[in-house]
Amino acid sequence: NAGVMQNPRHLVRRRGQEARLRCSPMKGHSHVYWYRQLPEEGLKFMVYLQKENIIDESGMPKERFSAEFPKEGPSILRIQQVVRGDSAAYFCASSSPGQQPYGQYFGPGTRLTVT
Amino acid sequence: QKEVEQDPGPLSVPEGAIVSLNCTYSNSAFQYFMWYRQYSRKGPELLMYTYSSGNKEDGRFTAQVDKSSKYISLFIRDSQPSDSATYLCAMSAPDDYKLSFGAGTTVTVRA
Secondary structure, three states: OOOOEEEOOEEEEOOOOOEEEEEEOOOOOOEEEEEEEOOOOOEEEEEEEEOOEEEEOOOOOOOOEEEEOOOOOOEEEEEOOOOHHHOEEEEEEEEOOOOOHHHOEEOOOEEEEEO | OOOEEEOOOOEEEEOOOOEEEEEEEOOOOOOEEEEEEEOOOOOOEEEEEEEOOEEEEEOOEEEEEEOOOOEEEEEEOOOOHHHOEEEEEEEEOOOOOOOEEOOOEEEEEEO
16 A cells, blocks of 8 residues: 655756645545645645645745645645745645544655755 | 744664653644654654543653643653654644644664
């Protein structure tokens, strides 16, 4: 049973380019969460999605960041016009419906470097 | 003030020692308390969770929650080099899906 999959694992973008991060949840999971981990800081919640719905995006920066979880395919976190401050590790977690908070399973992360 | 405070360490102990990790928090609504282990360049992996106050033991690991002091602890007995990792505490209120994480404590167990 494959776990949460994220790709790419490493992504290098120049300032002003777009970054697309993908997350495939565990089999049977329909809820996806994105977290960002800055150096020397803990993971920070960004957005919670269910299939075709954004449930809570209160942790997302107001500009340049968007997320989706289509009916088919992986969840996508999109960062437009990247800046140096976007350099971080981005983790996706998934859970099944009705699961308690400890039921989130994390992927290996995508490490974004903006040059 | 951060919602969850965790001493980042680093912590270095000899093999076989007891590792003691802790976090403090400010949100009294938190009821779920989790400890994650994160190896370098990997995602967090759930070690243990506790609901409300009390102790929980799982093999060499013991988690304690003191809600009156807003203080949680993780103890690792008979530590092994394979325990070398970053340990993250995380918390959540009931019916909330958002996890609030500490910054993580980096632990090295020397053979």
